Amino acid sequence: MFKESGGTSGSPAGRQGARLDVRGGRAVHELSICRSVADIVARHAAGRPVTRVHLRVGALRQVVPDTLVYCWELAHADAAGAEVLAGSVLVVESVPAGVRCRRCGVHSELAVPILRCAACGTTDVVLVSGEEFLVTSFEVATDAVEA
Amino acid sequence: MGRFHPHANSQPHANSQPHANSQPHQNGQPHDHPHKDGHARPPGSVGDHSGYRTGAERVEVLERILGENERVARANRAAFDAAGVTVVNLMSAPGAGKTTLLAETLRRLAPHRRIGVIEGDIETSLDADRLDGFGASIALVNTGNGFGGECHLDAPMIASALPRLPLAELDLIIIENVGNLVCPAEFAVGEDRRAMVFAVTEGEEKPLKYPVMFRSADLVLVNKTDLLPHLDFDTEAFRRNLDAVNPGVDVLAVSARTGEGVNAWCDWLADPLGAPGAAPARR
Numbered sequence: 001m002f003k004e005s006g007g008t009s010g011s012p013a014g015r016q017g018a019r020l021d022v023r024g025g026r027a028v029h030e031l032s033i034c035r036s037v038a039d040i041v042a043r044h045a046a047g048r049p050v051t052r053v054h055l056r057v058g059a060l061r062q063v064v065p066d067t068l069v070y071c072w073e074l075a076h077a078d079a080a081g082a083e084v085l086a087g088s089v090l091v092v093e094s095v096p097a098g099v100r101c102r103r104c105g106v107h108s109e110l111a112v113p114i115l116r117c118a119a120c121g122t123t124d125v126v127l128v129s130g131e132e133f134l135v136t137s138f139e140v141a142t143d144a145v146e147a
Numbered sequence: 148m149g150r151f152h153p154h155a156n157s158q159p160h161a162n163s164q165p166h167a168n169s170q171p172h173q174n175g176q177p178h179d180h181p182h183k184d185g186h187a188r189p190p191g192s193v194g195d196h197s198g199y200r201t202g203a204e205r206v207e208v209l210e211r212i213l214g215e216n217e218r219v220a221r222a223n224r225a226a227f228d229a230a231g232v233t234v235v236n237l238m239s240a241p242g243a244g245k246t247t248l249l250a251e252t253l254r255r256l257a258p259h260r261r262i263g264v265i266e267g268d269i270e271t272s273l274d275a276d277r278l279d280g281f282g283a284s285i286a287l288v289n290t291g292n293g294f295g296g297e298c299h300l301d302a303p304m305i306a307s308a309l310p311r312l313p314l315a316e317l318d319l320i321i322i323e324n325v326g327n328l329v330c331p332a333e334f335a336v337g338e339d340r341r342a343m344v345f346a347v348t349e350g351e352e353k354p355l356k357y358p359v360m361f362r363s364a365d366l367v368l369v370n371k372t373d374l375l376p377h378l379d380f381d382t383e384a385f386r387r388n389l390d391a392v393n394p395g396v397d398v399l400a401v402s403a404r405t406g407e408g409v410n411a412w413c414d415w416l417a418d419p420l421g422a423p424g425a426a427p428a429r430r
């Protein structure tokens with residue numbers, strides 16, 4: 001049900017994103033979002049080394065998951081206090097937009113950002129998902145155990 | 148120190164670890180309770196890396212990504228409320244006509260009302276200079292310092308501009324956001340209302356391509372209507388596309404060039420409650 005994008009900046013997924021011009025405007029938005037994520041995770045990590053960070057992003061957010069993944073390392077590389085994030089990976093869980101119809105009660109998942117009931121066609125709907133924008137969890141490494 | 152499988156990270160994962168519920172906890176409180184769980188290996192890692200077992204511990208966070216910006220936006224809003232000033236965040240794509248419209252707005256309103264303008268601009272003071280001489284208080288915020296230039300104004304930038312405005316003396320502050328159809332919509336700054344300038348030269352499909360900003364607007368100003376005779380802009384298709392993402396939103400046709408509709412916009416600014424079809428004011 002959920003799509004995920006993951007990868008470090010140096011990984012193939014990251015290189016894919018290298019076409020993006022981070023300084024040219026478009027990706028800067030994702031960059032400042034990554035900085036907010038880095039602040040939140042570094043605060044919770046309290047010195048423990050972080051390996052993976054999980055985000056939940058609704059489809060109605062104008063945020064490109066691959067761009068977030070690409071910006072992740074840039075966002076925390078120079079940030080004070082974010083050393084615990086070195087080498088960590090961002091994993092983005094995308095949540096589809098969904099509406100519930102006020103007329104017929106049907107729940108529809110939206111493929112396009114048009115708020116309309118798939119069953120009866122009315123626009124008299126309540127948005128029930130798609131605006132999520134959360135850091136859900138992260139993983140910290142604990143001491144390796146010899147097998 | 149734990150070891151992390153070096154190749155486990157590079158694949159987009161088709162097999163997500165389902166995080167059961169897609170909603171944040173009802174009480175909205177961030178919490179932090181680490182627990183050892185089954186995530187000893189990241190999803191997507193394959194093979195038996197004998198010799199090591201990576202220990203991993205998952206820490207639940209559930210915190211809003213833009214929570215800090217929202218906190219500062221609420222503080223800005225409290226400062227605006229305390230000063231009794233109404234704040235409008237004006238957003239658009241680059242070149243839709245925000246500054247031209249603002250100049251026409253100040254020409255009409257500044258003689259009667261005490262107006263402040265916060266100008267968001269990546270590098271220059273060009274727009275702020277164009278608004279000089281109308282008797283309004285102008286505070287410029289260059290977003291260009293920092294990493295390569297921010298493409299939007301955020302709440303801390305607005306907070307930094309407030310000491311440069313005589314807040315207690317103002318009735319109205321208009322914020323000209325950075326020209327950008329994507330980013331500004333994500334960042335609340337403490338405004339009471341959002342108005343968006345859309346130029347007819349941009350094409351009627353834009354609400355579907357940039358739904359976040361069109362959805363977030365309380366009023367859409369359709370600008371450059373003086374150019375309509377030269378374009379094949381389909382006004383009704385635009386309205387349909389706009390209604391698809393923001394049903395029933397207020398729309399005003401204006402031309403900052405000829406002045407058409409600018410008085411109606413000034414009325415909306417003066418009294419959003421009195422404007423036709425306006426949503427209830429939040430205070």
Ligand SMILES: Nc1nc2c(ncn2[C@@H]2O[C@H](COP(=O)(O)OP(=O)(O)OP(=O)(O)O)[C@@H](O)[C@H]2O)c(=O)[nH]1
Binds near residue numbers: 242243244248373401
């Ligand atoms: N024909 C016509 N041109 C307009 C109108 N409004 C603005 N313009 C022109 O559009 C161009 C851009 O206008 P600005 O007011 O600088 O637009 P802006 O939204 O402030 O641009 P940025 O701040 O750079 O994003 C200028 O050449 C204006 O003269 C209008 O109603 N009709």
Ligand SMILES: [Mg+2]
Binds near residue numbers: 245246247323
């Ligand atoms: Mg301008």
Ligand SMILES: [Zn+2]
Binds near residue numbers: 102103104119120121
């Ligand atoms: Zn229905």
